[in-house]
Amino acid sequence: MSAASPTQALLLATILFATGLLGVLARRNLLLMLMSIEIMLNAAALAFIAAGARWHAAQGQVMFLMILSLAAAEAAVGLAIILRLHAAGRPTLDADTGNRLKG
């Protein structure tokens, strides 16, 4: 079982991705949806790392760095949009009320 670590890591990545997808689909709080997206990005990064470990290639960690920068930019822009929504007088963070955006 010692050589099966990449397979188990892929299994863990599947579980994490499904959990994050469920969070995005089921939760309506914008902050929690952003956190679920972070979970999904982490699952993708874990899949890359596992593949890199399986084939002894450093490209997996290179792609991890790309995902890391993507996640940082996504969190910054998403949280700025949440702050903007809140500052516009919206009392709740419910994503269902986002259909009244304008401008």
Place this chain on the structure above:
Amino acid sequence: MSDLPFILFSLVAACAAIMVITRAVPVHALLYLVVLLLSLAGVFQALGAPFAAMLEIIIYAGAVIVLFVFVVMMLNLGRTDRDRERHWMAPGIWIGPAILACLLLAALCITLRALPPTAGPDTLVPIGPQAVGIMLYGPYVLSVELASFLLLTGLVSAFHIGSNIRGTGTATEEA
């Protein structure tokens, strides 16, 4: 059982992920998200990627989570959100889908276990920061530039979105 730390990290990560998406209060979900990221760093270390593990701790569990905590502190979330989320997360609704999803997961585990082991290295050799750096600044230097473009775009758009928050607030109050 040299795999024991890996299995422990994986179990903690899966449980923490489920706890993140079922919390009603965002701060509690953030605490579980930190646990999830730290355990994922442990998984990376066990997979032979120490550089990725350290970056996971420094950037994810450090910078991104601090950003989230900052926004949670700035927003003064009311009780209506929490009650509505609790209403959505009534356990009676979720029992059936959860059982079916667990069955699917068990089937996936059995399928993965039944696969013949592919020819590959028997032991995991760690890939250190030196190999990653050589790869990053050798054939992948263009993607490093693209990542810097992406970060610059994120910086500019976050600055633009958040630039005149005060102005919109007063405009909404006046309207």
